Amino acid sequence: MGPLSRETWAQRLGAFRASPSAFMAGPEGEDLGRDLLSELRSEKLSEQTKVSLLALSLEYPAQLWPDATAAEAAATSLLDTLVLLPPRPSALRRPLLLAATTALVAGDALGPTSEASRRLLPLLLGLASGRDLGRGFGPASEQRPLQATACECLRELESCKPGLLGGCLGLLRGLLGQEGPVQPLSLLLALALRNTLVIRARARAGLQGLLMAGDTPSGGDPWNWALAEEGDARLQPQAPSWPAAEEECGLAVLEPTPEEARELRAAVAQLLDTSYLLTPVAQAQLLWLLGWALRGLRGQTPVLFKPQLVRLLGTAQLTLLHAVLALKAAFGEALFTAQDEALLLRRLTVAAQHPALPLPAHLFHLHCLLSFPENWPLGPTAEEAAPLLLGPRLCRGLLPSLLHDPMALLARLHLLCLLCVEDEEKEEKGQDWSPRHYLEELLAGLRQRAALDGGPRASATLCFQASHLVVQCLATQPTVLTPLTHGLARLYRARPVLAPHFADLLDRVGPELGEPLRVALRQEVVSGPGRDEALRWHLQILAEVADGNAQSATLGFLGAAAAHCTDWGLQQALLRVCRALLRAGVGGGLADLLQALARQWEDPDGRDHARLYYVLLAHLAGPKLGVALGPSPAAPALASSLVAENQGFAAVLMVQEAPAPVRLSVGPHRAAGPGPVLQLHVEVLEPAYSLELRFRGEGQVYAPLGAVHVPCLCPGRPCRPLLLPLQPRRPAPTRLDVRALYTTPTGLTCHAHLPPLPVNFADLFLPFPPAPEGDKLGFFEELWDSCLPKGAESRLWCPLGPQGLEALVSRHLEPFVVVAQPPTSYHVAIRLPPDSRLLLRLEAAQEDGVPVALRTDDWAVLPLAGDYLRGLSAAV
Amino acid sequence: MRFFFNAYKNKFLKEVMVVFRRFFSLYLGISEEKFRYVWVGFSTSLWRQRYPTVEKRAKVFNGASYVPIPEDGPFLKALLFELRLLDDDEDFIESRDSCSHINKTSVYGLLIGGGELWPVVAFLKNNMIYACVPLVEQTLSPHPPLISISGISQGFELLFGVQDFLSLSQKNDTELNTKLNQLPDLLLQACPFGTLLDANLQNSLDSINFASVTHSQKQPAWKVGTYKGKPQVSISITEKVKSMQYDKQDIADTWQVVGTVTCKCDLEGIMPNVTISLSLPTNGSPLQDILVHPCVTSLDSAILTSSSIDAMDDSAFSGPYKFPLTPPLESFNLCYYTSQVPVPPILGFYQMKEEEIQVKITVNLKLHESVKNNFEFCEAHIPFYNRGPITHVDYKVSFGQLEVFREKSSLVWIIGQKFPKSMEINLSGTVTFGAKSHEKQSFDEICIGGTAYLKLHFRILDYTLTGCYADQHSVQVFASGKPKISTHRKLISSDYYIWNSKAPAPVTYGSLLL
Secondary structure: OOOOOHHHHHHHHHHHHHOHHHHHHOOOHHHHHHHHHHHOOOOOOOHHHHHHHHHHHHHOHHHHOOOHHHHHHHHHHHHHHHHHOOOOOOOOHHHHHHHHHHHHHHOOOOOOOOHHHHHHHHHHHHHHOOOOOOHHHOOHHHHHHHHHHHHHHHHHHHHHOOOOOHHHHHHHHHHHHOOOOHHHHHHHHHHHHHHHHHHHHHOOOOOOOHHHOOOOOOOOOOOOHHHHHHHHOOOOOOOOOOOOOHHHHOHHHOOOOHHHHHHHHHHHHHHHHOHHHOOHHHHHHHHHHHHHHHOOOOOOOHHHHHHHHHHHHOEOOHHHHHHHHHHHHHHHHHOOOHHHHHHHHHHHHHHOOOOOOOHHHHHHHHHHHHOOOOOOOOOOOOOOOOOOOOOHHHHHHHOOOOOOOHHHHHHHHHHHHHHHHHHHHHOOOOOOOOHHHHHHHHHHHHHHHHOOOOOOHHHHHHHHHHHHHHHHHHOOOHHHHHHHHHHHHHHHHHOHHHHHHHHHHHHHOOHHHHHHHHHHHHHHHHOOOOOOOOHHHHHHHHHHHOOOOOHHHHHHHHHHHHOOOOOHHHHHHHHHHHHHHHHOOOOHHHHHHHHHHHHHOOOHHHHHHHHHHHHHHHHOOHHHHHHHHOOOOOOOOOOOHHHHHHHHHHHHHOOEEOOOOEEEEEOOOEOOOOOOEEEEEEEEOOOEEEEEEEEEEHHHOEOOOOOEEEEEEOOOOOOOOEEEEOOEOOOOOEEEEEEEEEEOOOOOEEEEEEEEEEEOHHHHOEEOOOOOOOOHHHHHHHHHHHOOOOOEEEEEEEEOOOOOHHHHHHHHOHHHEEEEEOOOEEEEEEEEOOOEEEEEEEOOOOOOEEEEEEEEOOOOHHHHHHHHHHHHHHHO | OHHHHHHHHHHHHHHHHHHHHHHHHHHOOEOOOOEEEEEEEOOOEEEEEEOHHHHHHHHHHHHHHOOOOOOHHHHHHHHHHHOOOOOOOOOOOHHHHOOOOOOOOOEEEEEEOOEEEEEEEEEEEOOEEEEEEEOOOOOOOOOOOHHHEHHHHHHHHHHHHHHHHHHOOOOOHHHHHHHHHHHHHHHHHHOHHHOOOOOOHHHHHHHHHOOOOOOOOOOOOOOOOOOOOOOEEEEEEEEEEEEEEOOOOOOOOEEEEEEEEEEEEEOOOOOOEEEEEEEOOOOOOOOEEEEEOOOEOOOOHHHHHOOOOOOOOOOOOOOOEEEEEOOOOOOEEEEEEEEOOOOOOEEEEEEEEEEOOEEEEEEEEEEOOOOOOOOOEEEEEEEOOOOOOEEEEEEEEOOOEEEEEOOOOEEEEEOOOOOOOOOEEEEEEEEEEOOOOOOOOOOOOOOOOOOOEEEEEEEEEOOOOOOOEOOHHHEEEEOOOOOEEEEEEEEEEEEEEEEEOOOOOOOOHHHHOO
16 A cells, blocks of 8 residues: 555544454455554654554554564564654654554563564663663753653563563662663662562572672673563462462562672662652552562561651652552551551541542542551451541541432441441440441431432432441341331332332342341232332332232232233233242132132233143142242343243243163063063163153054153162063064153253164063973974964074084073973974964084074064074174 | 450450461552553543553453453443443443442442453543553452552542643633643653553643753652743632531531642742741631642651541640642642631521422521621522422512522522621522423432522632631742742632521531530
8 A cells, every 4th residue: 555644544543443343354454554664654744643653553553463473573663663763853762662662562572582672672771771872862852751761661571571670670770870860760670679579589599699780781681581481470360469478489588698688778778768759659659669579578677668658648649648558568567656557547537538639539548448457457358347446536527428429428338337336346335426326317318318209210229239238237236227127118118119129139138137128028018009000019029028928918919909910011020929929838829819810811921821820839749839930940140030930931841851861771581471571771870750761662563662660760879670561563673762751859850862772583582381291392393383384484504603502592592492402402482472483493403503494483583583593603 | 354355365366467467468469550541531432542561461460350451432331331321220220220239439340241341440520531440460350459459549640630631721622622632642651551650741741842951860750840030939828618507406517628728839940949837827727637749848747647537625736837848840739738617707597498389588697707808709599409490589688689590490699798797697588489390300319398508609818717828938948049929818618508497407427416
């Protein structure tokens, strides 16, 4: 794309900013990064436009140059542009340095092997040191701002690669002592110092004279990539904070030599002494960093900070007070005596209510007050609590009133609640002021406001938030909860439209308030006429609070209300109440009501629903009903309760498809009884109740099979084999399709498809009734002869395994042998249900097989028998 | 016995608490003040800034709880929803209206794409929303306590700074746009890589312009250049007095003075030392709750500890209040204070009775004899909330004149420059209202029924209620040349309410302490 005009660029940048993702997906997206870099060198564009291009690259480098290679190339190009600038004042140098740094960091290109990094770092350090870098780097007037910018870039690099500047500590100290710009150098040195200390401590290494290194870092390259590699471990998610444990990775393991300790102290003192030259926000950053650097370090007392404290405590600056609190938390009693602590608390109390400060500052100070890092706290520190030294007296100005903004009111209310807790603990009577009484009046005022017809929802929300906060803090105090309950019930009477807030409150408070409030609200609802315009809200509340108590009043109310539920929404609301009652186990009266609804309502949906509930009530036992109406396990997170309810029904009343809870296999053949019976072994995988196994033979070869029922199956508990009688319509093998229907322990009814079971030809074999003792051969011959002429005869060779004929017969044909002359001759008669026979003569066995003569009265059996016999030896 | 127990308990607790403290101190270890995103706007984004290198670290530090900064549109929508600025108040929305969704600070969590973007520091001021997202160097679930995140206070300072810059001498939209256009350059200067270097954006603007000035070694970062010209020091004390008056037996009236001392020191040299003293006359009311500007180099402990929390007695420190300082170039607020004067400047009562469509009102105001009876202006505003427009007024005033704003349903009693010799004035009358119009009128939650107030607006020049003053001799300047020193004083009313004594009125806790 050729050079673009200023207007085109403005348009393009506007489109990009409106939605970067949409722009990058569009036709111009791909070229933007490249165009931007080349346009920076165009002589047609004004500096101002170029600055806006660089500003874009500072915000969206990842979109412009999405990978490390592109980022590296971009940084190189930006550095080239910088070097090529003519030696007159230019507004581009600063943003170019920032952009090159940003591109390298954001594109993950920063590293010892990156050419652009190797160019940028010495350039930055050179600029930061105030060295003359030649005419490309602008006139003298620009040196100072560039020096500051270079420090800022180095600081960012050190943040991303902690330890990178570990080798430059001495150099930076030297610069700070000379005439470098105080603020950028101070912040850079403090950060590098902190990172070095932490990394050294983690590696259990000493400072190795890092602080004392002279002007030029020893060993050529000042970049401590090795230290930065160690520092990389720091860029991990931390919980709760870094470092993980003071003893292990803390600074306590660092044991600086006396000389190093002295140098460290000197460095910190140097930074603190000039800290008043920094802006307040930068001072705060410096204190956080140095507090960190020294915390837990042996041989370093935090007294160095003391001269700064009085000055800091006097200011109105949020950041400075916050930094003092950080020092307080880091050093505790070592830096703050009990008196200091009291003074700090007083200043914080003043700041939390000072009329000259804005509301957000008040609120933050109040938060700090309730999270105050006490020297000797009494409770767990994770919770907000009033510090010990913050007596009722100090709190007077911090108590809430109706005139406060909602957030201020809630924050102050929390403090008031904490005071009420203490007040209760002290059990001091006869005080001239009672926080509890004040609390009650305040809550009453909030309710009064929420009760106003037409008032904004925010005031109702505030009232319920306050109530919730009070219950959280004072759940154990009936003196607070009783009036609160009554007050809320009155609020409901005045403004039933707040029902969703009540339902929300009931869902979130414990039984201390929940129980009495449910009773009060139910009373409030059922004592009404049940036909006003608030019916919808009454029904919502009842669905929330209805239980087994006050049944007749509740049912009476519902009965009266039913006639007024003319639209679908109201009917559903009423049905929800019925559902709640069903779950609570309400019986008789409810059945009458549901029947009446099913007759009375015109809307078919409402009618059907009522009938469904009636059927459920009439047919399901208590526990199953509970499960049927309980929360749906299938879809717990649906927005609509109606849909969720239906999902619940669907889950419980419909059969769920599930993996099989058992594995079946066919056991050894039992040749006894009037018909063939399949013996099934069961392996239990999941617990199942009321298991019903249904079988269906393929191709209707058998008569329909009866189901097998098992009351209860548990994994690990032995299970007797199941017997499945077969009724073949003709003697043929088949496969059985198996399905299981069962109930899970959670009450769901499930259906599973099991792998098909094979029924083999041999599984159908039955013996003939025993032959008369003296004439077995005659009995056999009679059967043999009866097969012809309508049957068939065949001869075949049955191969024998190494065991020989005797073993084969005893293994497979034993029950059916009529005449036996072991080991060479056997006459076998097999009955095949329904009414076929198979007769075998196995005679004159040889070493590797036996000739078999067979006869049957059923043509169709012949191939099956042949296959069977030929397969016998293999089956052995 | 009790003593022994306590001694034992304390020793035991000390040992246990060492562990606790250590745990807590770990909590306070997050020490990089960085922002991921800064945003200013209202119904649309007017200006915003992203910091990708910080965002990259946030992704690593926050781990599984990381939620990326969305594009501007979704961010704005989520922010407006959370701040209750969307016009969909009709229905109960759980994520906003639930009783457990309690915000006690101006730090929010925004629901964005199924995740929660936290912490978002945000507030609304003069129809403008200011928001930023500081970096937190740890996982965000559960939320670490705000006190342990240094970026929170830095975030507030940044937003206060942007707000100050935008509202400073801003008169119209054009000026606002000019300032908004300056913001990107300014933030590049004041907040590179998301690190706030100076919350005083005007200072950063100056530093861009001052770039050619040669700097010497000890140049403070908060002073970008040096003054050249005639030395002069200007000090002005502005006191605001607020009051809640009830005229009731069981509720005490309250009043408080809040002072602001503003200075402008035009002095040559890099770091001129100045000491400014505030003095009180013998019967003056002590200054309390003093907060000073960071340029004050040291503070007397009496100044640090004098506080409205303590009961007043004669031993209270009553000055002179000395403030040694090194002034910045620009005008700055040297200090803020409060004070408890013995009587309110104007004491009054307001009685209002409702009679069907009319109300009968009686007002009495009395100026205290010690107060300078020379106002720049003095007015009593009497609003009638939640009623229709005024159709008719019958009234009698002993002094001044009454203006009727029919559509706004309010009366303004213009008292003028002076109270009469008796120092006491009255107004009585009957106000008749028309029907309330059906369109949704602004609804006042406090002034329901008989609950009503009148609000006094007045200003007195060259006067402070505490008596506090700074004179020429009270300023010491350690710099070349004798500066010209000018001082100004004024008293302004602010939130000066007189409540209808014939109906309930909202009270603060202080009013119950009789």
